[in-house]
Amino acid sequence: MEPLSDDLIARFQGDYERLLTPAEAPDHRIALGVSGGPDSMAMLGLAAAAFPERVIAATVDHGLRPESANEAQLVARACDRIGVAHTALKIEVPPGASGNLHGWARQERYLLLKRWAVDAGAPTLCTAHHAEDQAETFLMRAARATGLSGLAAVRARSEAEHSPIVLMRPLLRWRRRELRAVAEQLNLPFVDDPSNRDPRFDRTRFRAWLAEAPWLDPLQIGRTAENLAALDGDLLDISQWLWKTRALECDPLEVRFDVDGLPRGVKRYLVRMGINRVLSINDMDGGNWNPASNVEPLLDALEAGSSATQANVLASAKGTVWHFRQAPPRRSH
Template sequence: MQLAARFAADLAALWPEEEREGPLGLAVSGGPDSLALLLLAHAALPGRIAVCSVDHGLRPEAAGEVALVERVAAARGIPFTPLAVKLAPGNLQAQARAARYAALAEWAAAQGLGSVATAHHADDQAETLLMRLNRGSGLAGLAGVRPRALIEGSEIPLLRPLLGWRKAELAQVVAEAGISPADDPSNTDPAFDRARLRARLAEADWLDPVQIAASAAHLAESWQALEWYAELDWHEMVMREDTPEGLPGYTYCANVPRVIAIETILRVIRALGGHATRSEAARAWERLWAGENASLGGVLAVPGVERVEKVGVMMRVWRFRPEPTRGSVN
């Protein structure tokens, strides 16, 4: 009961009672982490959860893992839905993740669920932060796995109430319930970066994954502050100015730190129907700051320095327009 109360408190911090308009959906793979999520949620919210399990079609064992989750859910009277997805060509892990979350959103909408929870825990968060540090990620990446977000392309809240829990704690919950969880061999396959890092972390007992996860949470708060400032920058320093040809265009008075300007550039690109990554927007910022034109996401940005009437000073002014098609005559 103590663990159930702890889980209920962690869940309430992400999903207050007054915001709950439907049952809690759980994404359960059959591994020890997600089975622990099922057991804890069942104890804390009896009769108010639903479970699904996704088969990505990548391993022959996956069907048995889905069946395991179905048996565990059925034994507790929990509604269960098996989901099968087909992956598009490309990076398998990335495609599996995209397909999984798309399936979760569709399932949640069809079942009238209030939100969906996954079993990411402190060890996962620590691994994510260290991997991204090693890749030179910016603040958005270093914020790690968010405790609460929306499933991409939907309005379904995505919750991760176990980010303060250790993997060993969750395994113990499952063991005490007398359940033998599934074992995904990719978790220890050295072909994957995360598996190699996980093995090294197990040897470094001086590292505390809970504290590393706490650092990721602090970075996430910092990122939220930057997002707030970027929203302000968009509304106060970006003006729509259509071209003489009637095409949409935007003028940006760029007078903020680089990290904020990058977010504003991305928003301008999206507003003009284009797409760019943060690294591409960062390179565009460098060119514009140096007084050079930049092209990204089908948008041409031209820098200048002008007196801006609304602030009464000389400022960098960058104009964004749809990039002329090849062969067009200006």
């Protein structure tokens, strides 16, 4: 195994540490989600070299392909060779009836990894999303006319309110080919997921198109996404301040606030915050609600003085006062 250069190790260390805040304790444990692909295996090797004796890894067996158990064992053997503790996690919940198999797998994978990281005492969980992943996500969302939050694409650092885990993506400034070269240099085995070449998936088509367009630089697209994420964060901070000043008294399981004089862009953030708040205080999952989801039809209804439902939350308007509460159960026919 050829050792990594000091430059590569320092680069990864810098990319990880720039995502930290002063609140993170020094020398904390770092959890990695390692699938066995070349990108995550490269992350494993880089992290182990940059932060020796601080790294732990886990692999999730989705049970969707017969090879998945063997891939988890492949990662376990590689971890053993470089001195990183490894845990194999298996999804026990059957897929839902929605038909979105990838969405189900992603949700269950992150649930398992976050619970494992918390139990292991790691405040951060790293995934191996890289520059091409970021560019593909940006272009896919742009093609769907998404808004600012969606165009911010893959966040380098994301954390839910009151969550003990911070999700980190330290490889967003690394190219796919660089990571593959790192895995090969370290002689770390890896597998290529056949679904990455399946043309039935939107991401695969965008990946092929991006590969055929060398004039589109994934790193520059990634920088654009970073800039939009920073703007999105600033607007969210402003909206959170407004939330405190505009909130009105109401039932403890509901939300009411006054939007008088506010621009639509700020209202958009307040609407998302209202939905999130109702879901949280009522312990609802909102049908896997994504905070970056399109809320334009809901905004249109509220600005017209009407009501609408999204993520099982009923929103209604009375003048400039908007009211959010759990939607009543649907009547059976």
